[in-house]
Amino acid sequence: DTEVTQTPKHLVMGMTNKKSLKCEQHMGHRAMYWYKQKAKKPPELMFVYSYEKLSINESVPSRFSPECPNSSLLNLHLHALQPEDSALYLCASSPLGAGQETQYFGPGTRLLVL
Amino acid sequence: QKEVEQNSGPLSVPEGAIASLNCTYSDRGSQSFFWYRQYSGKSPELIMSIYSNGDKEDGRFTAQLNKASQYVSLLIRDSQPSDSATYLCAVIKDSSYKLIFGSGTRLLVRP
Numbered sequence: 001d002t003e004v005t006q007t008p009k010h011l012v013m014g015m016t017n018k019k020s021l022k023c024e025q026h027m028g029h030r031a032m033y034w035y036k037q038k039a040k041k042p043p044e045l046m047f048v049y050s051y052e053k054l055s056i057n058e059s060v061p062s063r064f065s066p067e068c069p070n071s072s073l074l075n076l077h078l079h080a081l082q083p084e085d086s087a088l089y090l091c092a093s094s095p096l097g098a099g100q101e102t103q104y105f106g107p108g109t110r111l112l113v114l
Numbered sequence: 115q116k117e118v119e120q121n122s123g124p125l126s127v128p129e130g131a132i133a134s135l136n137c138t139y140s141d142r143g144s145q146s147f148f149w150y151r152q153y154s155g156k157s158p159e160l161i162m163s164i165y166s167n168g169d170k171e172d173g174r175f176t177a178q179l180n181k182a183s184q185y186v187s188l189l190i191r192d193s194q195p196s197d198s199a200t201y202l203c204a205v206i207k208d209s210s211y212k213l214i215f216g217s218g219t220r221l222l223v224r225p
Contacts, residue, residue: 031211042202042215043158056212090157094211101146101206103213105157 003027004106006091012112015081021109023074023091032074033103034066035090043090049074050096081113115140118205120216128224133190135219137203140184146206147179149188152218153199161201162188193223 004025013019023032031050035043048056049068063085065077074091088110092103119138127133135149146165150158162177164170164186170177176189186205190197203216 033213042217043213045212048211050211056210088157092213096211101211101213102148102160102163104160105150108157 004091004093004104006089006106006109008109009107010110010112012114013078013081014114015083017081018077018079020078021076021089021091021111023076023093023106024072025093025104025106026072027093027104028071028095029093029104030071030096031094031101032068033092033094034074034076035092035105037088037090037108047076078111081111083113086111086113116216117141117214118203118216120201120203120219122217123220124222125219126222126224127193129193129195131193131223133193133197133221133223135188135190135201135203135221137186137188137216138184139186139203139205139214141205141207142181142184144184144205144207147177147186148204148206148213149175149177149186150202150204151197151199152202158202190221193221195223195225197221198223 034046037043046060047066052068067075088108090108091106094103149161152158164177164179174191178187200218202218204213
């Protein structure tokens with residue numbers, strides 16, 4: 001089973017709203033990732049968690065706040081977003097260890113900021 | 115120079131033909147290489163991973179890696195219209211777990 005689930009599938013929010021994106025995997029992977037993808041562009045890495053600790057933050061604005069409550073769950077808290085933040089947000093997970101870094105992506109949350 | 119480069123396409127091939135997708139990377143320290151397929155509006159789906167020089171085959175797909183030339187390719191045999199998608203080449207360098215994507219090649223398989 002290589003399934004990563006994400007909720008919600010779609011989200012529309014105003015610039016003053018607070019919302020959260022959720023990601024879950026039950027493959028025992030100890031690394032989890034958030035990516036942002038704009039139309040006709042490749043995914044851009046936002047955050048990496050390894051062993052539930054934030055290991056990479058790609059200089060993402062503070063209006064995006066990640067959280068990893070346990071090894072299976074990853075959240076992305078959104079606050080005071082801008083219309084240019086509208087995109088497909090992808091969660092991924094992978095095992096840890098050399099030669100085992102294959103990342104498996106969830107279906108994504110399509111976010112529209114009005 | 116981009117870290118991972120792909121021709122954006124579209125690459126158009128007739129049904130049943132071999133589609134050849136190419137990717138070059140700039141960092142000689144890169145160790146792990148991946149091909150993902152992405153249909154419009156969907157998330158990337160892993161097609162192949164390759165770590166050593168040479169060929170790796172899985173069904174209709176063959177990944178080829180040449181570290182000396184910093185080149186990785188994906189061959190799709192007996193192409194089907196359902197293979198029409200964007201193919202993303204991705205690379206991990208050293209032990210960062212940071213996946214660096216190329217811009218993707220759009221493949222169109224004509225019936």
